[in-house]
Amino acid sequence: MxxxxxxxxxxxxxxxxxxxxxxxxxxxxxxxxxxxxxxxxxxxxxxxxxxxxxxxxxxxxxxxxxxxxxxxxxxxxxxxxxxxxxxxxxxxxxxxxxxxxxxxxxxxxxxxxxxxxxxxxxxxxxxxxxxxxxxxxPEKYHGLKDMDLRYRQRYVDLIVNPEVKEVFQKRSLIMKKIRDFYDSLGFIEVETPVLSNMAGGANARPFGTHHNALDIPLFLRIALELPLKRLIVGGFDKVYEVSRVFRNEGMDATHNPEFTLLESYEAYANYEDVMNMLEELYSFLAKEVNQSEVIAYGDKEISLAIPFKRARMVDLVKEHTNVDFDVITDVEVARAAATELHVDVKDQNSVGEIMAMVFDEHVEDKLIQPIFVTMHPVEMSPLAKKDLKDPRYTERFELYINGAECANAFSELNDPIDQKERFLSQAKKKTEGDDEAHPFDVDFINALEVGLPPTGGLGIGIDRLMMLFTNQHSIRDVILFPTMKPID
Structure with a gap:
């Protein structure tokens, strides 16, 4: 026409x-x-x-x-x-x-x-x-096929493509089941500020705004972590929050600048306790929502049956590249090993950072079945406790499924002196031009000095979880109104 x-x-x-x-x-x-x-x-x-x-x-x-x-x-x-x-x-x-x-x-x-x-x-x-x-x-037999138009006019997409509506109905059910799971374990759902004086809790570039009444700059949060840990300091033993966070970063099939994050914190628990809880959550969702622990994702079958595999990051890198970063102590040696693997690490200044880059390039996309990747380098984990046996690494894990990170967790660092030193190291990176370095949070150091009990913390990217459970291959297909550039 x-x-x-x-x-x-x-x-x-x-x-x-x-x-x-x-x-x-x-x-x-x-x-x-x-x-x-x-x-x-x-x-x-x-x-x-x-x-x-x-x-x-x-x-x-x-x-x-x-x-x-x-x-x-x-x-x-x-x-x-x-x-x-x-x-x-x-x-x-x-x-x-x-x-x-x-x-x-x-x-x-x-x-x-x-x-x-x-x-x-x-x-x-x-x-x-x-x-x-x-x-x-749109005409009955062809529907709304233009992907860009589908995202811009989601209301039309929902009318003419019933399978799209089913995805978001399933998303709503999954959110209910997640809350049921946490509530059954005695967690309390809380709400914390979206706007703050500094964007902390992760290494990411924030969005900035301005508070007219107070005449101060503010940032949209990039994580939920720091206020939730303040609540653990204040005497809550188990808290969780599900909310939008904002990161001023690139966009691709698994990244959107505005996304939904779940974070939970449990006092007197460590990262291994959190691992056990997380695999229970995924197994629970599979059975409750899909009626099977084996779910189809594209041409793959993903088994969410317990237990999930667990492996140190350094061991996975060795398995897939034959480079053993466990025995490398010199940065230049690490840099040369990465260069041979065609990984650009010219901006990385520690063995741990270089190893993490090699992992991203050569290992991540090969992790199809659920696996907990543990013991991340201390340089990459400013809020996690060091491993007692090897202080180069931290008591941290990331859950990988189908080649994508789905969750991140720590034994939370509760030593205020150690935390201050790591914040100072991050602040140095920020002055050197790293927009994603963690800011120095004076009040959070004060909270740790008041006393944070041993705590296990967890963050789950809800949209990636939804992609897995609804068999969608773009994060935009599980977000009702994804961020779009104006047509004009």
């Missing part, structure tokens, strides 16, 4: 609305409509509804027939049902109803029956136009 023809069709819809309004039938004046049944209920329990009166509402998705009999498809929040419209049953409305457009929202009253072809339908006795659609929905 050309732009000229499209404009003509849109104009016709507006003319129809104007005519209705002139006749005193303004559809936008309706404030409610009584609903007694939904499409899915009628479909699944036809015997209970057969030849019974129903009142339903939804959007016209297709029109068939002519003359004295028409068939419309009505789509409500649960699915679609066929409407049977006969002129004899609607003598005063039928001609007007024939002018209604695909996309219009209507309320109907009638009786449920089966056609001679066995199609469950509603014999319409009364139809009310509740909202006039002034735009045109």
């Amino acid at each position: 050309t732009t000229e023809n499209l404009s003509e069709v849109l104009e016709i819809r507006r003319d129809k609305l104007k005519k209705l309004q002139e006749e005193g039938k303004n559809p936008f004046e309706h404030t409610s409509y009584d609903i007694t049944a939904h499409a899915k209920n009628v479909e699944e329990d036809f015997e209970s509804f057969e030849e019974k009166p129903v009142s339903m509402a939804g959007r016209i998705m297709s029109k068939r027939g002519q003359g004295k009999v028409s068939f419309y498809d009505l789509q409500d929040s649960t699915g679609r049902i066929q409407l049977f419209l006969k002129k004899d049953a609607l003598p005063d409305q039928y001609d007007e109803i024939k002018t209604y457009d695909i996309g219009d929202i209507v309320g109907i009253k009638g009786e449920v029956f089966k056609t001679r072809m066995g199609q469950i339908s509603v014999r319409v006795k009364e139809l009310t136009l509740l909202s006039k659609s002034l735009q045109i929905l």
Whole structure:
């Protein structure tokens, strides 16, 4: 359809609305409509509804027939049902109803029956136009396929692609089950500030804003960690929060600048306790949501059966590259080993940082089945406790599934002197131009000096979890309104 023809069709819809309004039938004046049944209920329990009166509402998705009999498809929040419209049953409305457009929202009253072809339908006795659609929905058999347009006009995407709506219904169920899991373990859900004087809790570039009343710069949070650990200091033993965080970074299939993060903290627990809890959570979700511990993801089958594999980062690097960073102590030797592996580490100044870069380049994408990657370098873990046996590493793990990081956890550092030294090291990096270095948080040091008990902390990227459980391959397909660049 050309732009000229499209404009003509849109104009016709507006003319129809104007005519209705002139006749005193303004559809936008309706404030409610009584609903007694939904499409899915009628479909699944036809015997209970057969030849019974129903009142339903939804959007016209297709029109068939002519003359004295028409068939419309009505789509409500649960699915679609066929409407049977006969002129004899609607003598005063039928001609007007024939002018209604695909996309219009209507309320109907009638009786449920089966056609001679066995199609469950509603014999319409009364139809009310509740909202006039002034735009045109995508054509029935092709739907909305343009990915960019789908994300920009998610409301249309949800109307014409039912499988998209199912993804977000499943997301809602998963969130409920996550809360059920944490609540059953005695955790308390809390809320902490989105805006703060500094963006801490992770190494990431923040978004900045300005508080007019206080006339101070503020940052959107990049993590939930530091305020939640303050609550552990204050006497809460188990807390969690599920909320949006914001990182001013790149965008790809697994990264969006605004995403949902779950963080939990448990006093008197360490990172191994958190590992046990996390694999229990994934197994629980698989059984509750997918009814199986084996889930399909693309052409792969992922087993979420307990226990998950566990391996040190340094050992995984050795396994996949034959380079043993456990025995390398000189930065230049580490740099040369990385260069031979074609990893650019010119900006890295420690063996631990170089090893982490090699892991990212040569190991990460090979970790398909669930695995806890443990003992991260201390340089990469400013908030984690050092390993007592080897202080080059920390009591930290990341969960990898299908080549992507899905969770991050520590035995939380609670030594204020050690934490201060690490903050100073991070602050030095920031002065040298590292926008993602962790800021020096004076109040957090004060909180640690008051006393943080041994604590196990966990962060889960909820959107990546949703990708796994809904078999989606882009983070934008599990976020209702992903960040988009304006068209103009």
